[in-house]
Amino acid sequence: MVKWPNKWMELPIGGVINVPATSVDVKTGTWRSHRPVVNLDKCIKCLMCWVSCPDNSIIRLDDDYVDVDYYHCKGCGICANVCPTDAIDMVEEGGI
């Protein structure tokens, strides 16, 4: 997480953000009401969930199987919807 400066004078001129991709520290996973759970037995490595995920929360492993990044997943359910083999289930949070 980027540290907020104590005084406004310490801000960079123009308010520019001079470090790339600092948003990765933001925990958007707290938005979620349902969590995707991948069943790798059914996965056919089509990667449709990986390209369609708006939050880059589908992790593409070295062998092209997928895993979920629960720190950023907002639980939208797109991955479960696009999966051609229904390998991803949406499970209610707190239900596990």
Next chain:
Amino acid sequence: MANFIRRLNEIPREELFASGHGLCAGCGIPPMVKIALKAVDGPKTVVNATGCLEVATTLYPNTAWRVPWVHNAFENAAATASGIEAALRALKRKRGWKDYKIIVFGGDGGTFDIGLQSLSGALERGHKFIYVCYDNEAYMNTGIQRSGATPIGAATTTSPAGRVIPGKPENKKNLLDIVLAHRVPYAATLNSAYPIDMWNKFAKASEYLDKGIGPIFFHYYSPCPVGWRMDSALSIEVARLAVQTRIWPLYEVEEGKIKINVMVRRPKPIEEYLKLQGRFRHLLKPENRHILEKIKEYVELNWNRLIRLSQLDSIY
């Protein structure tokens, strides 16, 4: 050498658009941005008009971008890109700077309505950049007001469906036709349900920029679960239905030659597309039948026109 792909596993792993941004769950914009940043090879800079993408990805002091990024107002995204391109051309000549590519992202409010004059100017001057309009068919960022891109019959907060009007009474503006009137070398429509097609179009655009030919225009169909009042899980499914019902024809225009990328021979009924979205739900009532007929007629007319135009050698 353009990096065209045939399978999704040919897409490189590293992401230039980071997680942790504040776009809604199920937003249709990031799948396009992710592919755009990866498919356009080499160094690049992003110009972003005000809109959902801009406000949600750069919540100070955080940013979701791994590429240089500049924000500007609604109306001057294309003008800013023109300035960057002209400055780059001068610096290349005077100081030997290396080339980089410019990608502009603008929403439908910032492209159809507010930014149309600067876009038209930039297209006419022939600056070399890629302009992507992500079209979620209303001003979603400010609270779902109607825009020039809102289709006929859609309920928004400023065209609510009720006894007086059945949603927006006017038809959607055909933006790609306005762009084609500028004789751009390459323009196309994109859809998130067809990622391979989208990648190949961006790769082709990148090839054009390498040859020093521009500008390039893309019109992207961006589902918005909040504004369209639908389940967030359906956003890719609705995008696919938009193509399969012929509402969103996927085509590209290369030097005036129209090529339809997804030929829909047996279209699905339009009701299937409408019933998934809360903004169109009132159209399925018997008293609004005439609007439904109007939509069908318009879609049919648009598709037939496209087929006829695609048989020409060049529309320019």
